[in-house]
Amino acid sequence: MTHLDGRESGATDPNAPVRRSVLTLRGALKTFGPVVALADGTIDLVAGEIHALVGENGAGKSTLVKILAGVHQPDAGEFSVDGQAVSFRNVADSKAAGISVIYQEPTLFPDLTVAENIFIGRQPKGRFGLISRAEMRRRAKDLFDQLGVPIDPDRVAEGLSIADQQIIEIAKAISLDARVLVMDEPTAALSGVEVERLFAVARRLRDAGSGILFISHRFDEVFGLCDRITVMRDGTYIATHETPAMTVEAIVREMVGRDIDALFPKSETERGDVVLRVSGLTRPGVFHDIDFEVRAGEIVALSGLVGAGRTEVARAVFGIDRYESGTVEMLGQKLRSKDPRASIDAGIGFVPEDRRKQGLVMELSVERNAALTLRHSLAKFGLISTRAEREAAETWGKRLQVKSSSPEHPVSTLSGGNQQKVVLAKWLATDPKLLIIDEPTRGIDVGTKSEVHRLISELAGRGIAILMISSELPEVLGMADRVLVMREGRITGRLDRSEATAETVMHAATAALESSR
């Protein structure tokens, strides 16, 4: 990796006045078994700045945040707060050091009141050393007044909007005198007004001298809010820049940063007849007027930001979710809404995003999992013989090169890449005409990724139509014959392989967000 060069070429102005670092992390390493989640986690946060951390999905941002939060302990690297070397054993240590983390999904206790959520574990005490609810309520009210939000401290947290929950997390951070506030994609679920309110609070905290680390996929937010930007890629620090000196294009280039076409070879294939035709698919509030087709041997990527509605479209096409209007045609035959069994019979396979929860039964053996979709064809008199299962599993396991010590071992013992192969094997055994693959390489380490990519490419070569959802730009650009970009439930870009670049895809995915503000 070229991170050392990258760091040196970082554009931080050397003549700027020396600012006080509140938090410094250098060269943090974190591995989970064979998977390197973070190779070089480096961040330097100074007092009174809002610092953006950007990178693709899987760049290691979340792992870095969890190290700051004390959730993960780094295997190597230097970590200091206020110039003092620290090593957090747990979350409490991180909190005690003045670091507060606000996750995308706030972690409040639904049964407790708002005030208690803020002060849990350090409730103010009154008479007889007992908790004083009146004092707790008063302090919560003070915090909300300070933040300018009218939240009732006495209501239970259950049912609060995400925006209000985040404000409560911020109130908590303020009451803890946090000098470092980490916000991990706080705006993903917020509306425009709510985002503005959150930013106003963030700026006030910065002006009061806190250091704020802000993680976001939205460049308009990064450029509108942040003073400095740190870029990460593949678990490695790339560079830190002063925001005014940068452009979106330059940042995107650093985020993507490699020769895409060389990494994910997509073999040229003959495009056949239309296999899947989706027209006018609409589910109000989720996706609107979705039109596209996928041909035999073609890989179509559905790209866009997390939450743009890609997975929802895929689930509707496969028949897991309902849609209000529009049609899904498979090989010229109309499919009924909300009938996945019919979709399987028509030749569609669906590889979900969350293998562990939806794609595999983790406790069952490899062979059981691989044969799961075949239960009907394997069964004799309603019973399934272990031998028939094993034979079916072996055929496909061999073809996909699943590395497991024994087909009888539970799937949970396999690596992420091999689990994904088992899921693929499961569907290939049904001889599908169309495979829908949601985030094919999520949680799979870089080495195995290319193997999965080669596999998908091979399947397309055999004439299977493939609809692939991916948040990873290099994957989209390297694999897809055509790219459909979604934004806020609509298709906003249709790019051929030749037109698709990081810039054009990112532009289609974010343009409206920028123009709406």
Place this chain on the structure above:
Amino acid sequence: MSLDSKSAAPAHPAPGHQRRSALGSVLKLRELPVILALVILVTVTAALNPLFLSEQGIKDLLLNATILMILAVGQTLVIITRNIDLSVGSILGLVAFGTGSVFVAAPNLPIIAVFGIGILFGAVLGAVNGLLITVAKVPALVITLGTLYIFRGINNAWAGGTQYFAGDRPEAFGNLSVDTILGFPVITLIAVVVVAIVAVYMLGTRPGRDLYAIGSDPEAARLFGIPVTRRVLMAFVVNGALAGLAGVLYASRFNSVGATTGSGLELDVVAAAVVGGVAIFGGSGTVVGAAIGALLLTTITSALTALRVDKFWQQAIVGILILAAVVIDRIAGVRAARKLRIAEARNV
């Protein structure tokens, strides 16, 4: 996902509305249904059979409820953390038999020391449960189902055919269940003090509130830095200690203790807590509610006997009460969710 179709501003009730809902929160008490049920039950039974509320009648009612009450309070601590302890009946049995043995072995030991030994014994058994659950990370349901049989087995091996009767214990000890202060049996007053102490602990101390947080969202509690393991272990130890106390009181109250003392009690205890408004998945409910639940369950048995209802029906009615408690809880939840949706819809 359309960002703009979401509510532009979050729903906030007006200040005046807040005041009303503070008053209304009394009506929304989780314990309200069980209190109402108790009042109705007592009123109706007393109207049909005036002897039910005689001095002796009330005394019997309270005496019968005492032991279940203490067990239900302990169980509530455990259930609030999203755990369960099915071994309490066996713990009670072991401690009750142990108490009988202590009196035989050392007849002159002060009664207070016997209480101390019993509570300590229970706490140790509770700690066994707690350690197995927090260290081995096996669900409490499985662990305590196991210790239910293990503790009972030890009791069987220890007691064999031996039983201790009222004559084996000092008279003063037995009198705890006979004497009254201001008309209340002494052991009932002990139970009330226990309920009060635990209630204050759960409502007014940080570790007590931590238990609610843990049951409300264990993962968030861990992320937040609450010492989950220590707190859950503590809940099991306290529950064991209370089961130990209940065991000592059992030995005082009943004429004989032996190998089967307390068998099957655990389900009554869980039922009392659930009927008293303790959510079985943790996070909400109070020990006072559980104590009233225990009082209600024993009162039903007495009331139905007073009304000459067949024993068979008594159990069925307890079952119906449990289902009713769950249904009421569910309806309350659905109504709250619907209210919230309406509030959000107004804001669009």
